[in-house]
Amino acid sequence: MNRHTLPWRTALVTGASSGIGAALARELASRGVPSIVLVARRVAALDALAAELAEGHGTEAEVLAADLTDPAARMRVERRLAAAGAPVDLLVNNAGFGTSGPFFRLDPDEEEREIALNVIAVVRLARAALPGMIDRGRGSVLNVSSMAANQPSPGTATYSATKAFVTLFSESLFEELRGTGVTVTAVLPGFTRTEFSDHVGETSFDSAPAFVWMEAEQVAAEAVEAVVAGRALCIPGALYRVANALESPLPRSARRRLIGKISGFTLDRR
Numbered sequence: 001m002n003r004h005t006l007p008w009r010t011a012l013v014t015g016a017s018s019g020i021g022a023a024l025a026r027e028l029a030s031r032g033v034p035s036i037v038l039v040a041r042r043v044a045a046l047d048a049l050a051a052e053l054a055e056g057h058g059t060e061a062e063v064l065a066a067d068l069t070d071p072a073a074r075m076r077v078e079r080r081l082a083a084a085g086a087p088v089d090l091l092v093n094n095a096g097f098g099t100s101g102p103f104f105r106l107d108p109d110e111e112e113r114e115i116a117l118n119v120i121a122v123v124r125l126a127r128a129a130l131p132g133m134i135d136r137g138r139g140s141v142l143n144v145s146s147m148a149a150n151q152p153s154p155g156t157a158t159y160s161a162t163k164a165f166v167t168l169f170s171e172s173l174f175e176e177l178r179g180t181g182v183t184v185t186a187v188l189p190g191f192t193r194t195e196f197s198d199h200v201g202e203t204s205f206d207s208a209p210a211f212v213w214m215e216a217e218q219v220a221a222e223a224v225e226a227v228v229a230g231r232a233l234c235i236p237g238a239l240y241r242v243a244n245a246l247e248s249p250l251p252r253s254a255r256r257r258l259i260g261k262i263s264g265f266t267l268d269r270r
């Protein structure tokens with residue numbers, strides 16, 4: 001991959017304490033972004049990453065501990081994004097989690113938290129960051145969606161719907177902002193080795209074959225290149241780009257039945 005020089009002075013990455021978010025922070029630091037704000041709930045993990053980035057790359061890493069499902073905590077992150085004196089020119093909305101299982105049995109409060117994190121926080125943080133970026137005529141937002149956004153997904157109904165929101169929201173903003181110098185990119189990872197599956201509920205990802213798994217570092221590198229190139233969408237990994245091209249022409253009804261069969265979460269016992 002042709003690695004461009006990164007144009008940003010300060011990035012803010014949510015969900016930076018593990019997985020794709022930590023890999024994104026490392027990718028940005030290793031490629032010379034001088035200042036990175038790290039957001040998540042686990043302070044110790046954020047402190048350790050901040051020390052690693054400072055030592056390894058001279059990055060000025062700021063830890064901003066926040067539960068993004070808590071409006072008061074989220075507001076602190078919104079204020080940081082809107083602070084005129086310390087402008088953030090790359091916002092990475094990465095924090096997210098998925099629930100799985102038959103929807104009618106899932107904990108409704110957990111479903112609401114999933115929407116609060118995967119959707120509401122993405123909207124609120126983008127809304128906080130964009131006015132300053134538009135005024136300055138430069139800046140980018142990277143939203144982490146998922147391949148699960150591309151088709152109805154029995155067994156992960158709320159999760160895939162939140163990610164469909166993220167993709168459409170990002171693409172709509174991309175067009176709204178055309179000509180402003182500000183871009184919005186959605187990255188749609190497939191199976192990626194992170195802590196995601198520790199929190200996902202009833203679905204076991206262990207049965208997924210080895211060849212479908214990507215490393216968080218690959219997802220991060222391809223996503224950052226897509227933002228630099230000003231692209232609206234990024235599907236990391238050749239395998240997933242091919243799968244996307246093959247399934248796109250299938251009728252929606254066929255795609256949802258197919259996923260229902262594969263997932264084993266359909267209640268149709270005929």
Ligand SMILES: NC(=O)c1ccc[n+]([C@@H]2O[C@H](COP(=O)([O-])OP(=O)(O)OC[C@H]3O[C@@H](n4cnc5c(N)ncnc54)[C@H](OP(=O)(O)O)[C@@H]3O)[C@@H](O)[C@H]2O)c1
Nearest residue numbers: 015017018019020040041042068095096146192194195196
């Ligand atoms: N792994 C995959 O296969 C895959 C595929 C497609 C898309 N994705 C997406 O990639 C993104 C990153 O997930 P990951 O795979 O890297 O999983 P991960 O290792 O579990 O990371 C999730 C991150 O989100 C943070 N987070 C969770 N709840 C939070 C909250 N209430 N407030 C603030 N931060 C919170 C976590 O930090 P704390 O626990 O410290 O708060 C952690 O840093 C998610 O949006 C996910 O949907 C993952």
